[in-house]
Structure formats: structure tokens, C-alpha cells
Amino acid sequence: MPFIRIYIFFFLSFTAFGQTGDFYGKIKFNNNEPAIGAFIMVKGANFYKEISSDIDGGFYLKKVPFGKYSFVIHSLNSVPKTINVTLNSKKKVLNITLDFKDNALDEVKITSKTEETKKETQGFAVNVIKTKEASLRNIQTNELLNTTVGVKIRQNGGLGSDVNYSLNGLSGNAVRIFIDGIPSSMYGSSFNLNSIPASMIKNIEVYKGVVPGHLADDALGGAINIILNNDAKTNLNASVSYGSFNTLQANVNGLYRFKESGFTIKSSIFHNYSDNNYKVSGRSIVTTGLGGVQTPITAKRFNDAYRSTGGMAQIGFTNVKWADQFLIGLTGSDDYKEVQHGAFMTITPYKGRFLESDALVANLIYQKKNFITKGLDVNINGLYGNRNRVVNDTVAAAYSWNGERAIDFRGDIFDYTWGSQQEGGPTLATIERKVASIRTGLSYAINNNHKVLVNHVYSGTDRTDSDVLVSLLENTFKGTRNLYKNIYSLTYELTAFEDKLKANIFGKHYQQETVSIDPEIITNSNGINEIVDDIISSNKKHNGYGFALSYELSPKTTLLASAEKAIRLPDETEVFGNDGDNVVANPTINPEQSNNYNLGFRFGNFNFNNHNFTISTNLFTRNIKDRIGLPIETSFNVDDELIVYVNQGSGTSKGFDAQLNYNYNNNFGLNFNISRFDLKIKNNGVEIDVPNTPFFTMNGSLRYSFKNLIQQNSRLNLFYSIYFTDEFSYLTPQGSNTVGNDFFEVPTQLSQDLGLSYAFPNKKLVASFDIKNIFDKPVYDNLSVQKPGRAFYLKLNYTINKF
Numbered sequence: 001m002p003f004i005r006i007y008i009f010f011f012l013s014f015t016a017f018g019q020t021g022d023f024y025g026k027i028k029f030n031n032n033e034p035a036i037g038a039f040i041m042v043k044g045a046n047f048y049k050e051i052s053s054d055i056d057g058g059f060y061l062k063k064v065p066f067g068k069y070s071f072v073i074h075s076l077n078s079v080p081k082t083i084n085v086t087l088n089s090k091k092k093v094l095n096i097t098l099d100f101k102d103n104a105l106d107e108v109k110i111t112s113k114t115e116e117t118k119k120e121t122q123g124f125a126v127n128v129i130k131t132k133e134a135s136l137r138n139i140q141t142n143e144l145l146n147t148t149v150g151v152k153i154r155q156n157g158g159l160g161s162d163v164n165y166s167l168n169g170l171s172g173n174a175v176r177i178f179i180d181g182i183p184s185s186m187y188g189s190s191f192n193l194n195s196i197p198a199s200m201i202k203n204i205e206v207y208k209g210v211v212p213g214h215l216a217d218d219a220l221g222g223a224i225n226i227i228l229n230n231d232a233k234t235n236l237n238a239s240v241s242y243g244s245f246n247t248l249q250a251n252v253n254g255l256y257r258f259k260e261s262g263f264t265i266k267s268s269i270f271h272n273y274s275d276n277n278y279k280v281s282g283r284s285i286v287t288t289g290l291g292g293v294q295t296p297i298t299a300k301r302f303n304d305a306y307r308s309t310g311g312m313a314q315i316g317f318t319n320v321k322w323a324d325q326f327l328i329g330l331t332g333s334d335d336y337k338e339v340q341h342g343a344f345m346t347i348t349p350y351k352g353r354f355l356e357s358d359a360l361v362a363n364l365i366y367q368k369k370n371f372i373t374k375g376l377d378v379n380i381n382g383l384y385g386n387r388n389r390v391v392n393d394t395v396a397a398a399y400s401w402n403g404e405r406a407i408d409f410r411g412d413i414f415d416y417t418w419g420s421q422q423e424g425g426p427t428l429a430t431i432e433r434k435v436a437s438i439r440t441g442l443s444y445a446i447n448n449n450h451k452v453l454v455n456h457v458y459s460g461t462d463r464t465d466s467d468v469l470v471s472l473l474e475n476t477f478k479g480t481r482n483l484y485k486n487i488y489s490l491t492y493e494l495t496a497f498e499d500k501l502k503a504n505i506f507g508k509h510y511q512q513e514t515v516s517i518d519p520e521i522i523t524n525s526n527g528i529n530e531i532v533d534d535i536i537s538s539n540k541k542h543n544g545y546g547f548a549l550s551y552e553l554s555p556k557t558t559l560l561a562s563a564e565k566a567i568r569l570p571d572e573t574e575v576f577g578n579d580g581d582n583v584v585a586n587p588t589i590n591p592e593q594s595n596n597y598n599l600g601f602r603f604g605n606f607n608f609n610n611h612n613f614t615i616s617t618n619l620f621t622r623n624i625k626d627r628i629g630l631p632i633e634t635s636f637n638v639d640d641e642l643i644v645y646v647n648q649g650s651g652t653s654k655g656f657d658a659q660l661n662y663n664y665n666n667n668f669g670l671n672f673n674i675s676r677f678d679l680k681i682k683n684n685g686v687e688i689d690v691p692n693t694p695f696f697t698m699n700g701s702l703r704y705s706f707k708n709l710i711q712q713n714s715r716l717n718l719f720y721s722i723y724f725t726d727e728f729s730y731l732t733p734q735g736s737n738t739v740g741n742d743f744f745e746v747p748t749q750l751s752q753d754l755g756l757s758y759a760f761p762n763k764k765l766v767a768s769f770d771i772k773n774i775f776d777k778p779v780y781d782n783l784s785v786q787k788p789g790r791a792f793y794l795k796l797n798y799t800i801n802k803f
Helices: 002-011 115-120 139-145 474-476 572-574
Strands: 020-029 039-044 047-052 058-065 067-075 078-087 091-098 125-130 151-155 163-167 173-180 199-208 222-228 235-243 247-257 263-274 287-288 294-296 306-320 323-338 354-367 376-393 427-445 450-467 479-495 501-523 529-554 557-568 592-608 611-629 646-663 668-683 688-689 696-707 715-726 748-757 763-771 791-799
Touching: 020 067, 020 078, 039 058, 047 058, 067 091, 078 091, 115 125, 115 748, 139 151, 139 199, 163 173, 263 323, 306 354, 450 572, 479 572, 501 572
Parallel strands: 020 091, 173 222
Antiparallel strands: 020 058, 039 047, 039 067, 067 078, 125 199, 151 163, 199 222, 235 247, 235 791, 247 263, 263 306, 287 294, 306 323, 323 354, 354 376, 376 427, 427 450, 450 479, 479 501, 501 529, 529 557, 557 592, 592 611, 611 646, 646 668, 668 688, 668 696, 696 715, 715 748, 748 763, 763 791
16 A cells, blocks of 8 residues: 555654753642633744643643743733743743732733634634533533534434434534544444543534535535544543433543653543433334224333443654654444334334444554644544444344234234344344545645645445345355545635734545445356346546635624535445445435535624623525435335435525623633524425424523532532424425324424532542433434433543643
8 A cells, every 4th residue: 555655654754853842830829729711821932822721720832942931821810920931851840820819800901812712713614612521521422512503413312322413404424523534434333422432532623514624525514523632641531420221431541651752652441331211202102902003102212222332542652853643553342232213213113123333443643743844744644444233133023112012903912024123034234344544634834824735535445245144145145335535625724914814715626436246146148147246336526615714803803704615425324325224225326515605703702800701603505406315205104114315406504503602700601502594405396494404493501610619629510501492394294285294293392401510629530410301301303203301410530630
């Protein structure tokens, strides 16, 4: 593989540069409270950096050239303080004490931007989600995303169930998920946002509609980039939680770095389990008695358990002359998921159908700023390995929603004539995949105003399907499914007018090849049997382009605009199907395209006394061609167990979202966001609302902190969250007669959560307690599948930052 030789050559060709060191430190007030979010300006000869302290008052600045520096520290509750230090060693520790003073803001003018704010004001419609606080509570990564403006999580049940992500109305595979820039699909279902704990994640970037070139993928509706923890500080974190539905979750993350050599050992492991035996009700939750009489009941799900276990281990070097990061390692995971029903909640649930998945991939990370020459940055992230999935469906017995054997109209228990839970016959279908992906990024800063970036992402999947329950002859001629994708991007970044104007212009080239081979025996004209390959292949190439623009109208007001001609190539499941997810193959499906536009404003941060708030808003439109989705359903096929992805037609999505963030004195916090859009598509020449899509959502959250409660230097945080989803129909109205259409409507939903966390004085142990859906309201999602009701969870989290 030539590209591997090239990368090895790079790794062996590093050039040593001048001596550098790291600043570590902690800022506290003279009352011994940590200075949270203190703004730090670091100035030196030809060096300037702005950073902020974390929730413990700590800060970290790496790869700083030896020399003399001044630290200027601003905080909402102190007057500014300046200290001068000399860096002449690999590590310099600073412990800074500020004089606490209420309402000191009048003496401070803070004009800085955090790293998150800088990213959110570059022109893209992007939100950056910090996970540190959430990782201390029993909050799943998907739940954290669901509180973000413009994002709606579409989940088919409880923990471990199938998840889709909706960004401004575009959902499913139109939204691409990345893990450190690598498509998450490469890791398989056993290592995804259902299983990765928030403690493994540094932050999450959510791009809506327009995706920057450095992520280089066919993300039509947007992208979610999960950035795993990459700190090079020695630390250890462990947590365990237990709650309703026999839900157990545990994870351990650790890193050890040898100071002199920079040799680094990094490891993360996790385990999740849930019975998912929550109560459900509705039109399909019935028992069938004599004569076929159906009686509605409230039932517990009984074949929906989920288990996932996995981990990541890496070794290498961090913060050395030739690499900021060079890590190689293994990621392994497996999961087990029982399947309660098909795409819809049908009157005859499954019992005995389950899925098993596993993955083992090797990974490599290399990052270096100022590679060979100043301003040239290199970023390489690759993986190669195997992932497999088995669908086990061999039970012929029919069951009812009460968990007992189903009876026919005569009162006799019966078995399915086809010999399995899902129609089609018993199966032990196995999908074996060899996967490879590598993301390469080069960026060169010509000067402070001009930058050029080149990025490439390759993803390849070689898939083989088999089934031990079919005949030996059929397995001998098992089919293969291969998909190879290359996406290239070129980006130019401009900064002008004293940093008020930021422009990002990019172009992308998409190429995807799919090959489906099914050997079969045919009889030729001479009456002789012979083997031939039924081959279906395609090679699609497309070009896209776009821009993002931001202009600082005033120090507190920024205009944001972005646009992109985006392409989304059909993925493996849409082309080849997937028995485990009840998806049928569609090899003729076409790529979907969209012209995406965003126009937004960001107001803030505004500060007065101890009050701080930010308002952001975004108007958007998406003009879609050949949208990929489920068929526009009609009432006669809502009980189908199987689904197929098709090109629905052309459509438009138009709407807005807005968000308010407010904080008072670092104790009280409020977040509120709203999203409203229309998503229409032409079906048989008639424009209709796309079914199974919530058009109006609102989320809100409150946080309040009590200091020194029960114990000195402790902190109690109280949390409240509310989620509103307006009613929507999972079927399109049939004709002008709307009588009975309410039968297919998902009702308005209002769910509320409560939580608390208590940080003990040593700052190492945090205990949290959460109540989800406190009023036990029915909550639904995809195709009216019901999600869990009220649930309780307790979590303990322990952290060691220094051994």
C-alpha cells in the first residue's frame, strides 16, 4: 500500500526544532475557591496566546518556546493580575492566587474569545458542546446532543437502540458522524455514540448544513465530530452508574506520560448493560384472544436487552520535538442487542431474535504543528481492521405483548410457519467486513492573514455475507459487497480588516465505487450447469463547493453566512441492505444533492455586574434533489417488518433556530433553544410535508450551584431540563379526506428531567443522581416507537489528575 510507505517516510524524516516547554497551573481566589473560566493572556517575544481556566481553575499551555513571558489574568470576581515568569525547563508550574472581590467587573474589560467561541464565529453554523460537566452525571452522549439547538435525536427505543440524527430537518445518513475526523461507521455498531461515554470525549462539534473542508466527507445535512480526549497530562478517571431497567454503565480512562521522554500510555474501557424492560402502550400493544379479539394492554418490553463492552489502548509519544502526538493502538468492542420488533411496533413482538456485533481495528494518529517549516501543520489519522455482525433468528414460536405464547382465533398456541420471528425463515446471517480509513490533512499558514488546507479521506469496506442455516451450496457461492470512497478538499482561509472579517472558501471532489457480486448456477443452452457472477457495480463522481463568512459588525455582534453545494453518496446499508436492521438492498439508489444556505447572527458575550449572556440565531434553507429516505408510506403497509431506502424526490427545508445562554456569577445558568422548519417534498407531482419528521422543537435547562454545602470547599449542582416536541404524523395524509389521519399522529411531547451532583472537597469524587422523565409522560420517536418513561440513576465519578 503506497500511502503507508509515504507516511512511514514522513515519520522517519522529522527535523529537530528549538527547545520548548509546557506551562501547567492553577488559579484560585484567596478564599480557596477555584477561579473558573478566568481569562489568561500570555505574552512573550513573538508569542501571544489566550486561554481560560477550567472548572477546577486549572490551565495548560504546551509547546511554548523558552523565554520570558507575562501572564495577565482577568476574572469576573477579581481585579486583573499580572505576573512575569521565565520558561527554561520542560515543565513550569504556576500557582496563582487572585484577590476575591464581588462585582469587580466594572474594573475589567474582557475582549477575549474562548476556543469554542472562536470556532462558533468563523462563519459556519456550528455549535461546540463541552462534555466535562455532563461526564460527571448520568447523561448519555446522545442525550447531550439532543439539548443542542437545531439537533433532534431520533431513537428507536431505549439504550442501544437504533439512532438517527436530524440537523435542521435533514436526518439519517445525510448527517455524518465522525470520531476524530474518521467516519464512525468504520468502527461498527459496537463503538458508537450509544456506547462511548462522555468522559472519553473532549468536546463535540456540530456543523449544520455546511461542513468545512477539513472534515472532507459527503455530509449533505451536516456533521457531528466527536473529539476524543487528547490531553497529555497524567490522569485517571473512573465512574460507575446504576439505574432503572437494570441499567449499569461503567468506564475507566487513564493516561500516563513519562516527563523526560514524552512516552505516553493511554487507555479507555467501558461497559454498558440494560434490560430496557420499560412499559409501553398504544394501538399495537394488545393481546389477541379467542376469535381474534384484541385487548389493549400496558406491557413491559421483554426482548430488548442491550450490552456493549469495549476499549481503546494506545502507546506513543506526546509533546516531543518531532510530534505533538504520535500514537498507535487498538480499539476493540462487541455488543449484544435483542430485537423486540421490526421497524414498527407490530401486534406480534419478537422473542428470540437478537444481534451480535464485534470490531477490532488498529489505529494511528500523528499530529505536528510547524512540520519541517513554520506554519506547516500535518494531521494523519488512520484505522484498519475487521468488524462483524450476526443476526440470530431461529425461534418459530409466536408471542404476544404480555410475554406469553400467542394464540390463534381458536385459542391454540401456534408457531410461525416460516420458522422464525421475522418473515423469511430462520437465519444466522453473518456480515463480515474488512474496513480501512485514513484521513490526511495538510495546512500551511502563509502569514497571519492567509492559510491553505488540503485534506483527503479514504474509506473502504469489503463485505462478505453468509448464513450457516442455508445450504452448503449456497454458502459456497456467497456474495460479496465492496464499497470504496475517496473525498478530496481544498480550502483557502482569509483573515482581514484587523481580524473582523474571516472567510473560508472550499471545493470538494467525491468519488465512490460500489461492487455487489452474487455467484449463481445457471444452465446454459447445452444443458450444462455453470457458475456465473451476477455483478452490479457503479462508480459515481461529483464535485461540490462552498464558503463560510463572518464579519464582526461590533465587538459584540457577528454576522455569519455560509453556503454549500453538498453531495451525499448512498452508504453501505442503503445500497446493500442489512438484515439486522430490517433493511432491504437497493443497488440502483442515486446520490442526493442539496444547495444549503445559512444566515445568522451572534450577539455577545454581554457582561454587566455578574450577568453574562449570549444570543445566537440562524436562518437556513436546503434545496434537495433525490432525497434519500424511507418510502412515502401509505396506510396499508405500516405493519411491514422490512424497510428499503429510496430516492423520495426533490424537496426543500426552510426554517430557523435560536439559542440563549445566560449565566449569573458562575452559580446560575440558563440555556434555551428553539427550532422550527418546514420540510416538503414532491410526491407524484404533489408537494407534501415529509412524514415521520418533528418540525418544531424546544429545549431548556437550568443549573444552580451551592458552594460549601455540608463541607467546606464542596459544591452542589442542581439541574433541570425540559424537552418539547410538537405533534407530527408518521404517515402522509391520504387524499383530501383527513378523517382518521389522527390515528397516525405522534402526539405533542413534553419531557422533563431533574438531576444533582455533589463534588466533595478533595475535588476527586463526584456523586450524582438523575431522574429522567420525572412525570412519566409517554415519549415517542421514529415511526411512533415508544421510548422509556420515568427512570432513576445514581452515578459515582472519581478522578486523579496527579499520581
